[in-house]
Amino acid sequence: MAQAEPRSVVIIGGGIVGCTTAYYLTHHPSFISSRTQVTLLEASAHGAAQGASGKAGGLVARWAYPQPLVDVSFDEHVRLAELHGGPDRWGWRYVGCGSWEGRAEAVPETPPEENGADGEADSLSGRRKSLEKTLGLEGGKPPKKKTKKATGLPSDLTWMAEDLTDAYSPMAPHGDTAQVHPYFFTTSMLAFAQEKGAEFTQGKATRIVIEDGGVTGVEYCDPSTQSEQHLLPATHVILATGAWASTLLPALPVTGTRAHSITIRPPKHHLPLAPYVLFTEITLPRDVGRGTRRRGTTHASPEIYARPGPDGEVYACGPGDDAPLPPCVDDVVVDQEACDNVWRQVRGVSRVLRAGRVHRRQACYLPTVLGSRAGPIVGDARQVARGLVVAVGHTCWGISNAPGTARAISELVMEGEIRCADLRSLQPSLFF
Incomplete structure (x- = not known):
C-alpha cells in the first residue's frame, strides 16, 4: 500500500485561532505518521498574540454563540486546562x-x-x-x-x-462562565505546538498562491524590510487572520x-x-x-x-x-x-x-x-481552491471559541471532514 504524500500546512495568523490550530494539528494522533509539517506565519514583528488575542478580556462562556461551536469549545477549554496546568499557566478559572x-x-x-x-x-x-x-x-x-x-x-x-x-x-x-488570560493562553498553545515540531515564521502574507485549482504556497514579505518576498510551499493553507482576512481573500465579508x-x-x-x-x-x-x-x-x-x-x-x-x-x-x-x-x-x-x-x-x-448571515466562517473553501481552509470572523468570542474551531479544522485537514460538531451553517460557501 502506497504511503500518502506528506502535508505542508501553512497557518496564516498568529492569534488565538492560528496558534490553537497549530496545537491541535501537532497533537492529532496521526500527525507524525502522516508526515505533516506545520508552519505558522505571523505578520507582527513582536511575535504571536499582538492583536485581539493578547488584548481581549479572556471570557469563556457556555452562553456564547454559535452554539454548535460553543458546545465543543467550552469542554475543550476545560480539558486543556486540566492537561496543561491552565490555572497556573494562563489563569483558567x-x-x-x-x-x-x-x-x-x-x-x-x-x-x-x-x-x-x-x-x-x-x-x-x-x-x-x-x-x-x-x-x-x-x-x-x-x-x-x-x-x-x-x-x-x-x-x-x-x-x-x-x-x-x-x-x-x-x-x-x-459553571457556565470562565476566563483565561488570552495572551498567556495563546502563547502557550504556540509553545506546545512548537514542542511537537511546528515552526514559527515572522512575515506578512501577501498572497496565497493557487495553481491548477489548488493552493501551492504562501508568499510573504520580510517583517524587517517589508519588501523582500519569500515563499512557503503548502498543500494546505489555513486563513486565520481575523479582521485582516479580506486583505488576502477579498471575497470574505469580514x-x-x-x-x-x-x-x-x-x-x-x-x-x-x-x-x-x-x-x-x-x-x-x-x-x-x-x-x-x-x-x-x-x-x-x-x-x-x-x-x-x-x-x-x-x-x-x-x-x-x-x-x-x-x-x-x-x-x-x-x-x-x-x-x-x-x-x-x-x-x-x-x-x-x-x-x-x-x-x-x-x-x-x-x-x-458583514451581511445578514452571522459568523464565524469556519471550514473548507474548496470553491476558491483545494486545500484552502478558512477560520475567521469570531467577533468578540474568538478566545472562547478558539479550541472548538481548532479541533474542527485539525479534523478537516487530517481526516478530511469535521467530526466534532455540525458546523455546516458556518461553511465558507455560504458567505461568498
Whole structure:
C-alpha cells in the first residue's frame, strides 16, 4: 500500500485561532505518521498574540454563540486546562457573571502619566458602537435577562461600591462562565505546538498562491524590510487572520471593529479580588469628564473582569468604534480619550480600583462578518481552491471559541471532514 504524500500546512495568523490550530494539528494522533509539517506565519514583528488575542478580556462562556461551536469549545477549554496546568499557566478559572447597575461618583481627574500606562496613544477616533457581547445569535443561548430589581451584591464582591449599586443579578448559572488570560493562553498553545515540531515564521502574507485549482504556497514579505518576498510551499493553507482576512481573500465579508481596553492594578492590600465578570450599566454624573460628556453620553456600559495572579489585574473595556483597519496589527492606533473614558467610568463605581493605577491602555480589532448571515466562517473553501481552509470572523468570542474551531479544522485537514460538531451553517460557501 502506497504511503500518502506528506502535508505542508501553512497557518496564516498568529492569534488565538492560528496558534490553537497549530496545537491541535501537532497533537492529532496521526500527525507524525502522516508526515505533516506545520508552519505558522505571523505578520507582527513582536511575535504571536499582538492583536485581539493578547488584548481581549479572556471570557469563556457556555452562553456564547454559535452554539454548535460553543458546545465543543467550552469542554475543550476545560480539558486543556486540566492537561496543561491552565490555572497556573494562563489563569483558567470559573467566574461569577453578573449584571451590575448603579451610579458613578465624580472623582478628580488623574493625569495619565501618574497611572503608569503603557502603549502608544493618538487622538484618532471613530463612531462608537456596542460590541453586543451579551446578544446571542439564532440557536444560541444568551445569558439570562437582567432585572431592575435590586438583589444586592454577592457578599464577596467587595471591590464594587455597594452604596452606588442600584441592582445586581447573576446572568448565567454557576459553571457556565470562565476566563483565561488570552495572551498567556495563546502563547502557550504556540509553545506546545512548537514542542511537537511546528515552526514559527515572522512575515506578512501577501498572497496565497493557487495553481491548477489548488493552493501551492504562501508568499510573504520580510517583517524587517517589508519588501523582500519569500515563499512557503503548502498543500494546505489555513486563513486565520481575523479582521485582516479580506486583505488576502477579498471575497470574505469580514471587517474589523476597534475596541479599547485598560488594565488596572489595585493596591496589594485589597488582593485577591473575588472572581467576577461584570456587565455594567452606569449612570454618569454631569462632571464625569470632558471626553465622555463631549459625546453627550449620560450612561456607559463598560465590562469589568477581575483576573487572577499576584498583581490582581482588572481588565475593563468600553464600546467599539469604526476606525479604519490599519495595514498590520503593529499599526493599530490607541485612542487616548476612549481609554480615559473607561477609566473614569470604572473608578467612579469602584473605590478599590480607583486606589489602583492603570497599567495598560490598548486597542485591538475584533473581526466582524458583514451581511445578514452571522459568523464565524469556519471550514473548507474548496470553491476558491483545494486545500484552502478558512477560520475567521469570531467577533468578540474568538478566545472562547478558539479550541472548538481548532479541533474542527485539525479534523478537516487530517481526516478530511469535521467530526466534532455540525458546523455546516458556518461553511465558507455560504458567505461568498
